[in-house]
Amino acid sequence: MEKDIILKAENISKQYRLGQVGTGTLSHDLNRWWHQVRGKENPYLKIGDTNDRSTKGESDYVWALQDINFEVERGDVLGIIGKNGAGKSTLLKILSKVTAPTTGSIKSRGRIASLLEVGTGFHGEMTGRENVYLNGAILGMTKKEITSKIDEIIEFSGCERYIDTPVKRYSSGMTVRLAFAVAAFLEPEILVIDEVLAVGDAEFQKKAIGKMQDISRQGGRTVLFVSHNMAAVENLCTKCILLEHGFVVFTGSTPDVISYYLSNQKVVSTKLSEIKERKGNGVLNFTEGIIKDNINPINSIETFSDFEIKLNYNLDPNVLVLNNRIDIGINNYMGDRVAWVSSSNIIHDFDMKKGEIVFKITNSPLAPGEYACNIYAEINNEVSDWLISVMPFTVIEKDYYKSGKLIPSNQGSILLNYNIK
Numbered sequence: 001m002e003k004d005i006i007l008k009a010e011n012i013s014k015q016y017r018l019g020q021v022g023t024g025t026l027s028h029d030l031n032r033w034w035h036q037v038r039g040k041e042n043p044y045l046k047i048g049d050t051n052d053r054s055t056k057g058e059s060d061y062v063w064a065l066q067d068i069n070f071e072v073e074r075g076d077v078l079g080i081i082g083k084n085g086a087g088k089s090t091l092l093k094i095l096s097k098v099t100a101p102t103t104g105s106i107k108s109r110g111r112i113a114s115l116l117e118v119g120t121g122f123h124g125e126m127t128g129r130e131n132v133y134l135n136g137a138i139l140g141m142t143k144k145e146i147t148s149k150i151d152e153i154i155e156f157s158g159c160e161r162y163i164d165t166p167v168k169r170y171s172s173g174m175t176v177r178l179a180f181a182v183a184a185f186l187e188p189e190i191l192v193i194d195e196v197l198a199v200g201d202a203e204f205q206k207k208a209i210g211k212m213q214d215i216s217r218q219g220g221r222t223v224l225f226v227s228h229n230m231a232a233v234e235n236l237c238t239k240c241i242l243l244e245h246g247f248v249v250f251t252g253s254t255p256d257v258i259s260y261y262l263s264n265q266k267v268v269s270t271k272l273s274e275i276k277e278r279k280g281n282g283v284l285n286f287t288e289g290i291i292k293d294n295i296n297p298i299n300s301i302e303t304f305s306d307f308e309i310k311l312n313y314n315l316d317p318n319v320l321v322l323n324n325r326i327d328i329g330i331n332n333y334m335g336d337r338v339a340w341v342s343s344s345n346i347i348h349d350f351d352m353k354k355g356e357i358v359f360k361i362t363n364s365p366l367a368p369g370e371y372a373c374n375i376y377a378e379i380n381n382e383v384s385d386w387l388i389s390v391m392p393f394t395v396i397e398k399d400y401y402k403s404g405k406l407i408p409s410n411q412g413s414i415l416l417n418y419n420i421k
Helices: 026-037 088-095 128-138 143-157 170-186 197-198 202-217 232-238 254-263
Strands: 005-017 061-073 077-081 101-107 110-115 192-193 220-227 239-244 247-253 282-293 299-300 307-315 323-334 337-342 356-361 371-378 382-396
Touching: 005 088, 005 220, 026 254, 026 371, 061 220, 061 247, 077 088, 077 202, 077 232, 077 254, 088 110, 101 170, 110 170, 128 143, 128 170, 143 382, 170 202, 170 254, 192 202, 197 239, 220 232, 232 254, 232 371, 239 254, 247 254, 254 299, 254 307, 282 371, 307 323, 307 371
Parallel strands: 077 220, 077 239, 110 192, 192 220, 282 382, 299 382
Antiparallel strands: 005 061, 005 101, 239 247, 282 307, 307 356, 323 337, 323 371, 371 382
């Protein structure tokens, strides 16, 4: 059977110049223009020795994407995953035709609706209702077509009370809800969604994922979805591509790509001493954080498993410590607190001379998803060091109850070990 390809990326590369826009001199600009009108390459392109954006190169230019090739069939839900800086958002902007590729081409069939950033495509001075019509017109729909859908859009967004209020007065969550409803209900052939859904509340995320599933399964439309929430990706996506430093490094079924991604992440400690955004008087400073199983450093764990959180620190030797405590708060990817441990819950004070503390967590009930830690130290009843959202880790989604079913990530942040009689 012939494939029904609705979107095709061929040799897509995207290059950005670092620093200020422009080449620096009028003669360079004129020379570059003269080469461009003759169809020749920019004579001032300088490509560095590295494409790893975490490494400083000597080039004035960086490749955000290089030689990206893939096809998407009608009705597919394609997940695009990778670390921050891998090129995911850049790829979506190119696919959405927000920006053009430096080389290569995008071939698509049908309308593309994208939800890339909070408020994208919305005019702040216009009401929610007016913005629905504006976005529909941008998608090429007639006023009659939009009017036939507007009641569904308003109801789904939950913004009925504020629909005739200027969008500039909406919260970010309201803006996202309305933007998603517009993109989903105006029936584009291709729907492109970035991590922006994370701004919405848990109930709306559940509705949005359900709607995207309906779009692909019943409507035969295509969805491209970027997220750091592996549970959401696995629940929604039929296929995945993994980006790393601007390259596609793995393509395949969603479980295979996620498994490859998690198993091939470099396990390194978090250098807490290098983090500048922190609070406290500095009597104690956290220097390093490591998440471990019983033996090795890890960056992903399983529900109902045991793991350790080890914190190293420096303590001012000139301070007489009368009392102390160290806390770790574990937050989900939305920043909501789901768990908390404190040295003060178990021991009144502990020996700080060792320069380290290890929290051993057994039979962890954390549900699949992305998490990070807030770490806090208090010496003599004063805040000594306090870091927010550090030491990220992943809880892997599996068939924990041996039922053949995966646990939806939107059903809570903990799993209970239970049975039924």
